[in-house]
Amino acid sequence: MTTTLDATHGIQLRSWVASANVAGCDFPIQNLPFGRFRTAGSREALRIGVAIGDQILDLQAAGLVAHNDMNALMAATPAERQALRQQLSEGLREGSSRQAAWAQALVPQATVEMAVPCQIGDYTDFYTSVHHATTVGKQFRPDNPLLPNYKWVPIGYHGRASSIGVSGQRIKRPQGQTKAPDAAVPTLGPCKRLDYELELGWFIGQGNAQGEPVAIGQAEQHLFGVALFNDWSARDIQGWEYQPLGPFLSKNFASTLSPWVVTLEALAPFRAAFERDAADPQPLPYLDSADNRSQGAFDITLEVLLQTARMREAGEAPVRLSATNSRRAAYWTPAQLVAHHTVNGCNLQPGDLMGSGTLSGPEVTEAGSLLELASGGKQPVTLPNGEQRTFLEDGDTLILKGWCEREGAVRIGLGEVSGTIVA
Amino acid sequence: MTTTLDATHGIQLRSWVASANVAGCDFPIQNLPFGRFRTAGSREALRIGVAIGDQILDLQAAGLVAHNDMNALMAATPAERQALRQQLSEGLREGSSRQAAWAQALVPQATVEMAVPCQIGDYTDFYTSVHHATTVGKQFRPDNPLLPNYKWVPIGYHGRASSIGVSGQRIKRPQGQTKAPDAAVPTLGPCKRLDYELELGWFIGQGNAQGEPVAIGQAEQHLFGVALFNDWSARDIQGWEYQPLGPFLSKNFASTLSPWVVTLEALAPFRAAFERDAADPQPLPYLDSADNRSQGAFDITLEVLLQTARMREAGEAPVRLSATNSRRAAYWTPAQLVAHHTVNGCNLQPGDLMGSGTLSGPEVTEAGSLLELASGGKQPVTLPNGEQRTFLEDGDTLILKGWCEREGAVRIGLGEVSGTIVA
Numbered sequence: 001m002t003t004t005l006d007a008t009h010g011i012q013l014r015s016w017v018a019s020a021n022v023a024g025c026d027f028p029i030q031n032l033p034f035g036r037f038r039t040a041g042s043r044e045a046l047r048i049g050v051a052i053g054d055q056i057l058d059l060q061a062a063g064l065v066a067h068n069d070m071n072a073l074m075a076a077t078p079a080e081r082q083a084l085r086q087q088l089s090e091g092l093r094e095g096s097s098r099q100a101a102w103a104q105a106l107v108p109q110a111t112v113e114m115a116v117p118c119q120i121g122d123y124t125d126f127y128t129s130v131h132h133a134t135t136v137g138k139q140f141r142p143d144n145p146l147l148p149n150y151k152w153v154p155i156g157y158h159g160r161a162s163s164i165g166v167s168g169q170r171i172k173r174p175q176g177q178t179k180a181p182d183a184a185v186p187t188l189g190p191c192k193r194l195d196y197e198l199e200l201g202w203f204i205g206q207g208n209a210q211g212e213p214v215a216i217g218q219a220e221q222h223l224f225g226v227a228l229f230n231d232w233s234a235r236d237i238q239g240w241e242y243q244p245l246g247p248f249l250s251k252n253f254a255s256t257l258s259p260w261v262v263t264l265e266a267l268a269p270f271r272a273a274f275e276r277d278a279a280d281p282q283p284l285p286y287l288d289s290a291d292n293r294s295q296g297a298f299d300i301t302l303e304v305l306l307q308t309a310r311m312r313e314a315g316e317a318p319v320r321l322s323a324t325n326s327r328r329a330a331y332w333t334p335a336q337l338v339a340h341h342t343v344n345g346c347n348l349q350p351g352d353l354m355g356s357g358t359l360s361g362p363e364v365t366e367a368g369s370l371l372e373l374a375s376g377g378k379q380p381v382t383l384p385n386g387e388q389r390t391f392l393e394d395g396d397t398l399i400l401k402g403w404c405e406r407e408g409a410v411r412i413g414l415g416e417v418s419g420t421i422v423a
Numbered sequence: 424m425t426t427t428l429d430a431t432h433g434i435q436l437r438s439w440v441a442s443a444n445v446a447g448c449d450f451p452i453q454n455l456p457f458g459r460f461r462t463a464g465s466r467e468a469l470r471i472g473v474a475i476g477d478q479i480l481d482l483q484a485a486g487l488v489a490h491n492d493m494n495a496l497m498a499a500t501p502a503e504r505q506a507l508r509q510q511l512s513e514g515l516r517e518g519s520s521r522q523a524a525w526a527q528a529l530v531p532q533a534t535v536e537m538a539v540p541c542q543i544g545d546y547t548d549f550y551t552s553v554h555h556a557t558t559v560g561k562q563f564r565p566d567n568p569l570l571p572n573y574k575w576v577p578i579g580y581h582g583r584a585s586s587i588g589v590s591g592q593r594i595k596r597p598q599g600q601t602k603a604p605d606a607a608v609p610t611l612g613p614c615k616r617l618d619y620e621l622e623l624g625w626f627i628g629q630g631n632a633q634g635e636p637v638a639i640g641q642a643e644q645h646l647f648g649v650a651l652f653n654d655w656s657a658r659d660i661q662g663w664e665y666q667p668l669g670p671f672l673s674k675n676f677a678s679t680l681s682p683w684v685v686t687l688e689a690l691a692p693f694r695a696a697f698e699r700d701a702a703d704p705q706p707l708p709y710l711d712s713a714d715n716r717s718q719g720a721f722d723i724t725l726e727v728l729l730q731t732a733r734m735r736e737a738g739e740a741p742v743r744l745s746a747t748n749s750r751r752a753a754y755w756t757p758a759q760l761v762a763h764h765t766v767n768g769c770n771l772q773p774g775d776l777m778g779s780g781t782l783s784g785p786e787v788t789e790a791g792s793l794l795e796l797a798s799g800g801k802q803p804v805t806l807p808n809g810e811q812r813t814f815l816e817d818g819d820t821l822i823l824k825g826w827c828e829r830e831g832a833v834r835i836g837l838g839e840v841s842g843t844i845v846a
Contacts, residue, residue, distance in 0.1 A: 121544075121584060121585055122583055122584050122585050124671075127668060137667070140667070141667075147666050147667060149602075149609075149663055149664060149666065152600060152602075152608070152609050153600055153609075153663065153664050155664070155667075155668055155671075156668070156671050157580065157581070157668040157669050157670075157671050158580070158581040158582055158583055158671070158675065159581055160545055160581055160769060161544060161545050161584075162544055162545050162633075162769075162770050162771070162772050162775070163633055163768075163769055163770055165633075172633075172634040172768050174767035174768050175636070175766060175767060175768075176766060176767045177575060177576055177707065177766075179572075179575075185575070185704065186572075186575050186576075186707070187707070188707055188708070188709055188766070191767075210585075210586055210588075210595075210676075210677065211595040211676075213598070234767070237767070240572055240576065241572060241576050241578070242667070242669075243570050243572065244560070244563070244564075244570060244578075244665070244669070245550060245578055245579070245580040245665075245669040245670065246580050246665075246667070246668040246669025246670075247580075247668065247669075248547075248578075248579050248580050248581070249763070249764075249766065249767040249769065250767075252581065252767070252769045253633075253634075253767040253768045253769050254633065254768070281608065284600065284609070284610070284611050285611070286611055340672070341672075343598060343599060343600075343611070343672065344597035344598060344599045344614075344657070344660070344672040344673075344675070344676040345586075345595050345597050345598075345676045345677070346583060346585075346586055346672065346675045346676050347585050347586055348585070349585050352585070
């Protein structure tokens with residue numbers, strides 16, 4: 001899985017799509033993320049596109065694929081994917097002989113509606129931030145915050161695929177059973193502790209056959225790419241329902257993905273060592289490799305923003321609630337998640353989604369949920385306009401952003417995922 | 424959801440397919456379950472069929488459907504389903520004018536291979552047997568066997584859809600992390616406590632839109648039918664991984680379904696009152712209705728059989744390990760599961776699967792898992808040939824059977840689901 005940089009990452013590379021060359025653009029020619037789109041408001045079949053600046057290259061119109069089945073595209077081998085990336089990079093760069101033809105295959109992003117990037121067969125959510133696990137563990141189990149298995153087992157559980165939507169989703173406040181500690185019996189009612197979770201969503205590329213584990217050395221060959229993921233959570237419902245089989249209705253009413261999947265190839269310049277504290281146990285051999293130690297992690301900056309209804313009405317921009325970095329937050333690498341998920345023979349399929357779990361960094365300002373930022377409802381967050389939040393209120397729009405930057409590489413973005421709470 | 428009996432349930436009804444009239448047959452003309460099949464050993468596209476005696480009526484060949492998309496068939500309204508059942512019943516009964524034409528659309532079951540009945544989008548497993556929950560709870564949490572939420576919340580969690588196979592599946596013994604209570608660190612190795620779980624699998628018919636709960640009075644309009652379901656479980660892996668987010672690799676290596684889905688219409692004569700002990704709390708209003716109380720439950724006899732490799736080699740038939748009845752075992756009805764699953768707005772889709780959870784009746788001889796029958800490995804089960812089992816061994820074939828019978832109705836069967844453990 002050794003990551004190599006090639007000409008498609010070149011810092012000098014510029015596109016004939018002018019908007020892709022603007023500093024700070026999420027989608028320069030070094031990125032080339034995949035998504036599904038159609039004309040806004042239409043009922044057209046979804047098409048596969050690659051974001052370039054403020055445009056989308058329609059892959060079928062450009063003659064690059066013969067179908068519009070994203071899952072089939074995701075099932076390609078890494079070599080096939082690399083070849084497609086090479087074609088895209090060459091055809092979109094300044095001076096390409098394809099410019100005239102491909103210009104006809106460009107669609108302005110402003111004119112489309114995006115869909116969930118692929119058909120998600122199974123969705124698994126992990127729990128990779130030790131900081132999140134510890135802080136939340138303290139609230140649910142004060143005497144026992146971090147369970148003994150945490151530093152050995154990449155804890156994960158299956159989630160709901162049907163209710164995953166794309167950025168822009170309107171989230172109806174769920175109702176559910178809750179029981180106050182001092183109440184004799186539970187009641188049904190609207191969630192009072194509605195929260196978001198800042199996550200990354202890793203998409204599976206090639207699958208594995210049932211009964212055939214994926215070794216950690218091959219794990220990244222099964223990863224297609226990453227998007228931003230908001231795992232909306234009803235904390236009061238979760239507290240009452242989650243024992244002994246885990247979260248269920250507290251999570252499955254909705255989750256929201258950003259529309260563009262940034263590939264592992266695009267992320268190559270932003271790999272990082274997988275670091276652990278000296279006191280932490282070494283991973284078991286099936287979760288360990290030299291490559292995973294030296295570059296198994298990803299250096300992705302993540303940001304959470306909130307715009308309340310009052311801010312929106314006053315024309316005020318969203319404000320930052322927190323920011324962190326996936327490398328600081330995650331105790332396990334995506335390769336480790338794949339190796340663990342399949343060690344028992346479980347079969348992954350192209351388009352399956354693995355959530356990272358809430359990515360909270362070590363500092364309180366890096367928390368990936370309101371549950372953490374507002375200490376379980378005890379310390380409200382005060383916004384610049386004076387409003388306070390312990391949990392999300394109707395009309396709130398929550399936005400996650402992500403990007404990669406480092407010296408000597410062109411910044412690439414994951415775009416954003418937003419969702420608005422409605423009554 | 425009031426259940427009505429009509430002519431399709433008539434006790435006098437006989438089919439021109441002679442094998443369907445044999446006493447004790449699982450698939451008399453009163454049953455008419457749906458499944459997907461193709462010629463054994465072929466790579467043909469799957470076809471939709473209805474089991475009748477030892478034959479299958481190919482629905483497309485009989486001119487009854489224009490496609491072979493079982494999920495589309497499942498999405499039909501109850502009225503459409505009832506109309507199809509009526510057509511099938513009339514065409515297959517003795518003296519039907521369709522006999523000559525439909526005889527051409529019959530395929531002997533012995534010549535086909537069956538598939539999972541439909542494409543399963545999401546699979547949810549519930550935990551509906553209070554007897555199972557109590558017995559197992561004692562093993563995992565001696566001081567706290569039945570958690571306070573159990574009698575209020577139909578506990579469920581999401582499972583893995585990709586690894587669900589059909590009867591006849593060979594189950595590779597999974598490997599995974601386990602930690603002995605006295606060990607300092609966990610190790611990776613083959614599961615040593617491999618178990619089965621006797622379950623029913625309820626298939627969703629019509630879906631519901633995201634954000635739109637299904638009221639209990641409408642819940643059964645969203646249920647298509649039922650199959651037998653074995654939720655293979657690696658108990659040692661489960662014990663180490665399941666806190667705090669529930670079972671994961673201990674379950675998702677494989678689950679096995681019986682091939683025929685028996686519809687709610689076929690089950691109409693076998694409805695039963697939903698009974699609770701006087702000491703049990705009444706369900707919250709969203710889980711309660713007069714119909715659910717009077718006939719929300721299903722009277723399905725269930726049986727677990729085991730054939731070890733030694734028995735197979737000696738030509739000995741499988742032996743019964745236990746037997747129970749879904750009505751005795753389940754604390755929640757299927758309608759309650761649908762109402763609960765959607766109360767937060769979660770969207771169900773045609774072909775989704777809801778497992779009942781292990782169906783153990785109140786007596787020890789009614790336990791639906793070896794974990795219970797052999798007291799967590801402490802009291803081996805002795806088989807007639809002298810072999811003993813605490814958990815499943817390589818070469819063991821585990822078979823679940825199910826059927827409905829009562830005075831004044833023709834017996835109908837669910838068929839069987841078998842699976843064999845391999846090293």
